[in-house]
Amino acid sequence: MAIAKRVPMREQDPKIRITNFDSVPLGYSAEEAVKEAKRCIQCKVPSCETGCPVRMDIKNIIKLIADEKFEEAFFLSKKDNAVPAITGRVCPQEDQCEGVCVLNKTGEPINIGKLFAFVADWAREKDFVEQINVKENGKKVAIVGCGPAGITCAVDLRKLGYGVTIFEALHMAGGVLQYGIPPFRLPRDVVDYELSFLKKIGVDIQLNQIVGQNIGFDELQKEYDGIYIATGAGAPRFLGCEGEKLKGVYSANEFLIRVNLMKAYKFPDCDTPIICGDNVGVIGCGNVAMDAARCAKRLGAKKVYILYRRTRECAPARNEEIHHAEEEGILFREMIAPCKMFGNEDGWVTGIQMIKTEFKGCDKNGRPTPVYIKDSEFIMELDTVINALGTSPNRLFLSNVKGLETHSWGGIKTDENFMTNIPGVFAGGDALTGGSTVIEAMGNGRNAAEAIDEFVNRKT
């Protein structure tokens, strides 16, 4: 039986969208969503759900969409996912629900991400709010960090009746959703709306509170029955090579924080500036590299290169991001690795020395291992270099918690119930894993909420 093709997602034209920061996908209409949902064959044993870190009721949600019961679909998706409009946009669906969708073998998988984004957007436009009657249980939990893990843990605990306070270091809530992912991938009105739900159900979000700096961790320990550390992995990694101190060399974090959190693309209407040259090299090929490259393009760069030591087929970036980057004219230079950077007498970067690589064997995850090809160095002229090499757990907070055990690479150690070596103190998200996806962090926050609830109940 021939299976109908996916209902295509309408998108902003690449030529136009590189001049703005608005959403690239335009979203399904109700008709399109229903048509796409009707492609679902409603498997007896839905493999899509096993691929979901927050265990969403995917099959039934799709059925409700197919039956045009959008309101019910929305409430069902909210049951397991505090922020479906966000995950619908940023999850690596091809590795999760859509990757294991039965239709993936014979045709094209159901566009689950876009369907869920549709339902959430529909509810937002209609202003449907999930009615939750919280029965206070008199217990209090503090959550450090208002990113995906913290948000999910907060919502789950609040639903169980806990008084929940989130302490966020930055002046805006959302963590990586706010400072990392650009608005053309995740519009900020979507983020604001999803976060407003937390306030509606009575989660207290304290901004500008850097635990360990303006509030002591010991104060939290005294006041709360449990603590969840979800401080993320926001510390940038650098190559440690010559020339990294030059002006015009950014960490992807700095580049993205300037653009996303501080809205430097609106400078001088917003105060924080950014300097992006004509020839930009982005080192790395993950989602963050794609985000940085596509931001650079939108800031007016003439040529933006992705510099990667493998090929894009082995890249950690989502397929959609690579595809969008290609459409926007981002140039992929594969099988090359950086050696050092050069600058002029004013201290500005002018170029980078790269070396060619070849594959030799595979690592334990089956990814081919690149090795340098001797004497194959060459120079690329660049006026902006962005390091997108991944991030490490934020060490500011960790250094402020006496006695908290961490791994040598900076991640927090926990037992199988996400509890650290300090009783009652749990940890999760990227602070635990060192960096993964929004949805993995959310799954973590969800599991931790269960563990915290069990711990507090056992204690009392």
Next chain:
Amino acid sequence: MKHTITRKEVLNGADFLIDVVAPGVAKRFVPGNFCVLITIPNGERIPMSIQKAEGDTISLFFKKLGKTSFELDMKKVGDEIYKIIGPMGSPPPIKKYGTVVFASDLVCGHAENWAMCDILRKIPGNHIISIQSFPTSADVYPDKELCEPVADEFILATEDGSRGVKGHYLDVLEKLLKERKIDQVFAGGGIPPLQKISELTKKYNVPVYTTVRQIMVDATGMCGSCRVFIDGEQKLACIDGPMFDGHKVDWEAAISRLTMFKSKEAVAMDCLNEKMKGVK
């Protein structure tokens, strides 16, 4: 939290001070810390030295230099600052050093001078010498804002000799180093003189802590903009500093990186001036 301005005073033609309510910062401030200010929504997050903390308020020194400080200068007593975050940074040890000199030549350095002298003088065994230098007598702060009350010895210098000792703090310090046994030097203010003071103290084999001011974005260790190179190792001024052993700092990089957004600062000022014209 409302960060209300409770006092505002002129220090000289370009510098001014404000007292502002910021209990979180005030309660936990240790000299060597700084705070982060956001003056308006969509404003920058700017790192700021703290002169002192009393009760719920902190005292800050500003120089009218760029858009943000001009906006701050327009605020009056009773107005609010959008956000004040901190205290941030890792202060050097607050302990007995012996004879200590703090030298400063610029607004932020003068604030740090007061704060550090004040706390170190309370530790038995410390003898505190404060040096403050200004270009001319017209630039010298009002007496009560100079560090005299918090130091055992106070030396005021002007570069043209119109008031106090003639010279920059570097000249004053060199004389002291020649004549007396100094155990520890601290310095804050303009960056090029900090490189010089590092060279000078190295010559006399006296340790020095210098405030390595760098451009920060979030100031919580996330962006890496304020990276400084200490003995070749990368550190972040926002969480590892901003006070570092001056003998180990890569000053060339620190001085260069500080100028990265010069061209944009002018654009921001022009934009503000345009807006102000509209207001008039």
